[in-house]
Amino acid sequence: MRGYYVKRVMLDSGSMVDICPLSTLQRMEIGTERIRPNNVCVRAFDGSKRDTIGEINLILIIGPVDFEVTFQILDMDTSYNFLLGRPWIHAAGAVPSTLYQMVKFEYKNQEIIVHGEDEQSIYKDPSIP
Numbered sequence: 001m002r003g004y005y006v007k008r009v010m011l012d013s014g015s016m017v018d019i020c021p022l023s024t025l026q027r028m029e030i031g032t033e034r035i036r037p038n039n040v041c042v043r044a045f046d047g048s049k050r051d052t053i054g055e056i057n058l059i060l061i062i063g064p065v066d067f068e069v070t071f072q073i074l075d076m077d078t079s080y081n082f083l084l085g086r087p088w089i090h091a092a093g094a095v096p097s098t099l100y101q102m103v104k105f106e107y108k109n110q111e112i113i114v115h116g117e118d119e120q121s122i123y124k125d126p127s128i129p
Contacts (some may be wrong), residue, residue, distance in 0.1 A: 003061070004028050008080045011096040015085025017042055020071035022050060024081045025115060030056075040072055051075055062103075063112040067092060 008023070017040070025032070035054040042050050053073040060067045060082075068087055089096065092107040101116035 006081050009082045010080040011084050011087055011089065011094075011098075013086060013096060015083060016087075017072045018069050018085050018088050018089060019083040020056065020058070020073055021078045021081070022073055022075040025056070026072065030058075030101065031041075035073055038072075042072060048071070050076060053092075062092070063105075063107070063114045065092075065105075065107050065112065 006028075019042070022032075025035075032053075035056050037054045038052060040052045040055070042052060044050055048129050053075055055070055056070055057070050060069055067088065069084070071082070088094070094103050096103045102113055104111060104113050106112065106117045
């Protein structure tokens with residue numbers, strides 16, 4: 001199984017979707033045939049509306065936990081490689097802290113703390129050899 005260490009993951013409690021730029025998928029050599037079409041339109045930080053290319057499910061390893069995340073794919077330049085918004089934050093029961101650059105969540109009755117500078121792989125996909 002091949003994994004990728006992905007830097008510049010942004011947590012945004014104001015975002016109603018989890019976003020993966022098309023360029024991130026291309027760098028990870030994930031084929032666009034895995035993208036499912038949909039009719040989602042998102043509003044960017046600058047207020048402009050953008051149609052998504054579609055959506056894709058990816059498995060992220062955050063701390064010791066595997067999360068299957070449905071990302072909306074956008075073809076636009078961003079300062080991040082993944083944006084984890086409310087769908088992931090709520091599913092994980094996470095509490096992000098921008099001040100301390102970390103996120104906390106509970107897993108198997110243990111508090112998990114992931115710092116922004118941890119050197120851990122946060123993407124894995126069992127379908128990639």
